[in-house]
Amino acid sequence: MKVQILDKNDVSVRLLIEGSNAAFMNALRRIIISEVPTMAVDDVVIIENSSALQDEFLAHRIGLMPLKTDLDTYNLPENCACKSEFGCNLCRASLILDVEAENHTITTYSGDFKSENPSITPVSEKIPLAKLAPSQKIRLEAYARLGKGKEHARWQPVSMCAYKYMPIITVNTKLCDLCGDCIKMCPRNILVKKGEKLEVRNTTDCTICQDCVDACQKTPKAIEVKWDENTFIFRLESTGALTPKRIVSEALNILDEKLTDLQSQLKGK
Ligand code: SF4
Numbered sequence: 236m237k238v239q240i241l242d243k244n245d246v247s248v249r250l251l252i253e254g255s256n257a258a259f260m261n262a263l264r265r266i267i268i269s270e271v272p273t274m275a276v277d278d279v280v281i282i283e284n285s286s287a288l289q290d291e292f293l294a295h296r297i298g299l300m301p302l303k304t305d306l307d308t309y310n311l312p313e314n315c316a317c318k319s320e321f322g323c324n325l326c327r328a329s330l331i332l333d334v335e336a337e338n339h340t341i342t343t344y345s346g347d348f349k350s351e352n353p354s355i356t357p358v359s360e361k362i363p364l365a366k367l368a369p370s371q372k373i374r375l376e377a378y379a380r381l382g383k384g385k386e387h388a389r390w391q392p393v394s395m396c397a398y399k400y401m402p403i404i405t406v407n408t409k410l411c412d413l414c415g416d417c418i419k420m421c422p423r424n425i426l427v428k429k430g431e432k433l434e435v436r437n438t439t440d441c442t443i444c445q446d447c448v449d450a451c452q453k454t455p456k457a458i459e460v461k462w463d464e465n466t467f468i469f470r471l472e473s474t475g476a477l478t479p480k481r482i483v484s485e486a487l488n489i490l491d492e493k494l495t496d497l498q499s500q501l502k503g504k
């Protein structure tokens with residue numbers, strides 16, 4: 236298998252993976268979505284809430300707030316030595332929200348939370364939680380823990396994770412008269428007229444929709460769009476809880492553990 240990074244930044248990555256198959260790509264995608272743990276608020280103790288939002292609604296919003304995750308320090312509650320339903324410093328982090336609107340209406344944001352652990356904070360300080368009219372207040376304690384996307388979407392490390400086959404676009408220059416119909420039809424601007432040639436650019440952006448082929452009036456078609464069944468473009472966008480690199484490497488470790496477990500169980504039979 237050959238892997239090339241097509242582009243990456245702090246929260247997303249696009250990989251070109253050659254020499255693989257759809258089953259492996261899908262296993263990787265599903266493990267990323269459902270098994271790579273992240274930190275999220277699981278329990279909220281509301282001490283005071285005089286805002287217009289009901290307690291449950293407020294707790295739900297806080298639960299969906301992505302938190303920076305420290306996988307090296309924290310344990311999943313089910314694996315923690317404390318075995319306590321209240322958790323300990325190694326499986327639970329608490330965050331406090333204490334806000335009050337004095338003379339004018341304010342919006343309280345994720346950045347208003349004070350965390351007991353500075354490495355477990357909201358990934359963005361600008362997630363609006365509630366509006367408070369003058370003299371309204373919210374005081375609460377939120378408890379975050381590691382969890383997995385298969386329990387609830389709030390623990391998913393990604394906002395998007397998908398793959399597609401690598402497109403192969405070929406133009407038959409003998410049949411093509413440069414009419415431009417396919418150029419107008421392509422939603423991704425993959426096809427351009429350059430001199431006396433129809434040029435294909437940014438092939439990895441092609442969605443394999445076949446609209447260009449349908450638009451071509453020639454018989455047989457002067458353009459053909461196929462795909463390579465062993466080459467994939469794999470994209471993921473992190474919620475910010477973990478880096479894209481850490482998400483992929485954790486998913487591969489989990490897959491490896493599952494296969495090792497399967498192998499040892501088969502040997503035991
Ligand atoms: S298959 Fe769709 S996206 Fe790809 S080149 Fe043709 S029209 Fe554009």
Ligand code: SF4
Pocket residue numbers: 406410411412413414415416417418433450451452453457458
């Ligand atoms: S529609 Fe067909 S003939 Fe016209 S430019 Fe595209 S490939 Fe060439």
Ligand SMILES: [Zn+2]
Pocket residue numbers: 312315316317318319322323324325326327
């Ligand atoms: Zn614990």
